[in-house]
Amino acid sequence: MKTVIAIILWFILFSISWPLAIFLFFFLGFFWLILLPFRIVGFTLEVVFRVIGAILTFPLRVVRAI
Numbered sequence: 001m002k003t004v005i006a007i008i009l010w011f012i013l014f015s016i017s018w019p020l021a022i023f024l025f026f027f028l029g030f031f032w033l034i035l036l037p038f039r040i041v042g043f044t045l046e047v048v049f050r051v052i053g054a055i056l057t058f059p060l061r062v063v064r065a066i
Contacts, residue, residue: 010024
């Protein structure tokens with residue numbers, strides 16, 4: 001639903017001021033490319049912490065299962 005609202009708002013902006021809408025279209029794509037490495041690092045750290053948590057809680061899970 002957020003995407004549909006964003007597209008509608010962009011078309012409204014395009015009808016009011018097309019140079020600003022075109023600028024925002026390219027700027028947001030460029031901004032997304034700049035932030036992409038941070039999202040990849042965040043995903044990697046999340047996976048690492050989940051693996052560490054699973055390793056640390058594994059003995060407790062084994063004891064409970066017995």
